[in-house]
Amino acid sequence: MGAxxxxxxxxxxxxxxxxxxxxxxxxLSVGLSIPLGVLMGMLFMRRNPVLRAVLRVYLxxxxxxxxxxxxxxxxxxxxxxxxxxxxxxxxxxxVFTAWGAAELGDLVRAALESIPRSQYDSAxxxxxxxxxxxxxxxxPQALRxxxxxxxxxxxxxxxxxxxxxxxxxxxxxxxxxxxxxFNRFDYPQSALWTYAxxxxxxxxxxxxxxxxxxxxxxxxxx
Amino acid sequence: xxxxxxxxxxxxxxxxxxxGNVVLDGIDLSIQSGExxxxxxxxxxxxxxxxxxxxxxxxxDSGEILLDGEVVSGRQRSQEARSRMGMVFQSYDLFPNxxxxxxxxxxxxxxxxxxxxxxxxxxxxxxxxxxxxxKADARPxxxxxxxxxxxxxxxxxxxxxxxxxxxxVTAALDPEMVxxxxxxxxxxxxxxxxxxxxxxxxxxxxxIADRVIMLDGGQVVEEGxxxxxxxPRTERAKAFLxxxxxxxxxxxxxx
Numbered sequence: 001m002g003a004x005x006x007x008x009x010x011x012x013x014x015x016x017x018x019x020x021x022x023x024x025x026x027x028l029s030v031g032l033s034i035p036l037g038v039l040m041g042m043l044f045m046r047r048n049p050v051l052r053a054v055l056r057v058y059l060x061x062x063x064x065x066x067x068x069x070x071x072x073x074x075x076x077x078x079x080x081x082x083x084x085x086x087x088x089x090x091x092x093x094x095v096f097t098a099w100g101a102a103e104l105g106d107l108v109r110a111a112l113e114s115i116p117r118s119q120y121d122s123a124x125x126x127x128x129x130x131x132x133x134x135x136x137x138x139x140p141q142a143l144r145x146x147x148x149x150x151x152x153x154x155x156x157x158x159x160x161x162x163x164x165x166x167x168x169x170x171x172x173x174x175x176x177x178x179x180x181x182f183n184r185f186d187y188p189q190s191a192l193w194t195y196a197x198x199x200x201x202x203x204x205x206x207x208x209x210x211x212x213x214x215x216x217x218x219x220x221x222x
Numbered sequence: 223x224x225x226x227x228x229x230x231x232x233x234x235x236x237x238x239x240x241x242g243n244v245v246l247d248g249i250d251l252s253i254q255s256g257e258x259x260x261x262x263x264x265x266x267x268x269x270x271x272x273x274x275x276x277x278x279x280x281x282x283d284s285g286e287i288l289l290d291g292e293v294v295s296g297r298q299r300s301q302e303a304r305s306r307m308g309m310v311f312q313s314y315d316l317f318p319n320x321x322x323x324x325x326x327x328x329x330x331x332x333x334x335x336x337x338x339x340x341x342x343x344x345x346x347x348x349x350x351x352x353x354x355x356x357k358a359d360a361r362p363x364x365x366x367x368x369x370x371x372x373x374x375x376x377x378x379x380x381x382x383x384x385x386x387x388x389x390x391v392t393a394a395l396d397p398e399m400v401x402x403x404x405x406x407x408x409x410x411x412x413x414x415x416x417x418x419x420x421x422x423x424x425x426x427x428x429x430i431a432d433r434v435i436m437l438d439g440g441q442v443v444e445e446g447x448x449x450x451x452x453x454p455r456t457e458r459a460k461a462f463l464x465x466x467x468x469x470x471x472x473x474x475x476x477x
Contacts, residue, residue: 122315125277126329126381127305136328140319
């Protein structure tokens with residue numbers, strides 16, 4: 001079959017270690033994005049026009065930039081401009097946190113804005129304080145709307161970390177390439193098999209998230 | 223005789239405008255305990271704004287709003303002062319993230335600090351009173367409009383309001399559900415609840431009102447008892463009431 005190389009030496013272990021790097025970058029970025037994104041979303045709701053404009057520009061900047069350009073900008077740019085030598089992994093976490101926080105901030109803003117004014121009015125008429133209104137009425141409703149797209153964002157972040165190999169991070173796709181290079185002459189089919197395994201690994205990680213997102217969406221619309 | 227009873231709610235020369243549009247142009251009003259006052263008038267005459275000002279959802283530009291002789295006026299009124307009035311809205315606005323029972327117990331437990339068990343017992347009694355005892359654990363979204371509006375009334379009543387404000391509570395309902403809601407409101411009136419009601423249901427207004435106040439152009443144009451409907455005194459009131467009647471002018475041409 002030509003796939004024997006997958007079970008020789010430490011191939012599988014190396015792939016799993018690469019997957020560990022992928023997940024480490026993703027989870028760190030997501031973990032940092034959540035508080036920053038929630039903060040951004042709440043700052044959006046302040047209705048301060050200057051603050052809103054600044055956040056808007058930041059969000060649009062992050063959105064229109066290809067993630068790869070952001071990675072190069074942080075990894076090479078900060079080294080040449082400020083003499084900051086980030087490791088590839090740190091640069092990756094910075095970029096994916098900046099991206100995740102921006103996207104999540106916009107999701108939080110949309111979720112909070114989707115709560116009708118009349119919900120605040122009813123709570124006010126019942127005598128609830130604005131804090132009670134936020135915690136007991138607005139936040140639970142906003143979370144329901146926020147969860148499905150947020151889980152989708154996590155899968156997008158995980159998939160996009162494959163770009164990190166271009167700034168020297170040895171994550172799962174990079175490990176795969178190393179394996180292909182190593183086995184090129186003995187196993188001409190190694191590229192096909194290795195990429196198939198990579199696809200399977202991403203599928204195993206992202207598919208449950210995709211199912212979770214769909215389930216949350218169904219639950220929140222009922 | 224009326225003067226000897228202290229009024230629960232008093233408005234003194236209340237003015238309110240939105241972006242230069244005068245909506246309330248000097249409203250004086252006082253409601254005695256147990257009295258049911260119905261506000262009528264054409265769309266945009268300021269009825270709903272008046273209710274929103276009374277409960278503090280809108281700031282007033284000038285004048286005073288007093289609850290039990292104590293000035294409460296704007297949005298910044300104390301939580302305690304706010305919780306002494308109740309309001310039911312046209313679109314019910316129940317909290318969709320909680321059960322019917324939790325909708326009713328939320329404010330008593332949070333604002334009044336009543337224990338959960340006691341609040342639930344009271345809530346169940348209120349729900350039973352409006353015929354919804356079996357819906358306590360349901361989500362609001364599974365209820366009909368009329369049922370949701372009855373829950374909204376329970377939610378407001380759970381705070382034992384001194385005055386209940388009803389803002390066109392049947393305007394968003396299908397005709398067959400209007401009656402079940404208004405029947406509940408009529409029973410509240412019989413129990414002596416003080417209410418200020420905005421409605422377009424003239425037969426209901428006639429049945430429930432101790433006093434009718436007609437607003438137009440942000441001012442009180444006529445005030446009277448239930449006889450307002452039979453014998454309006456002002457031309458504007460006559461013209462307004464005539465919009466609820468239909469007369470055929472000619473005979474139908476047969477094909």
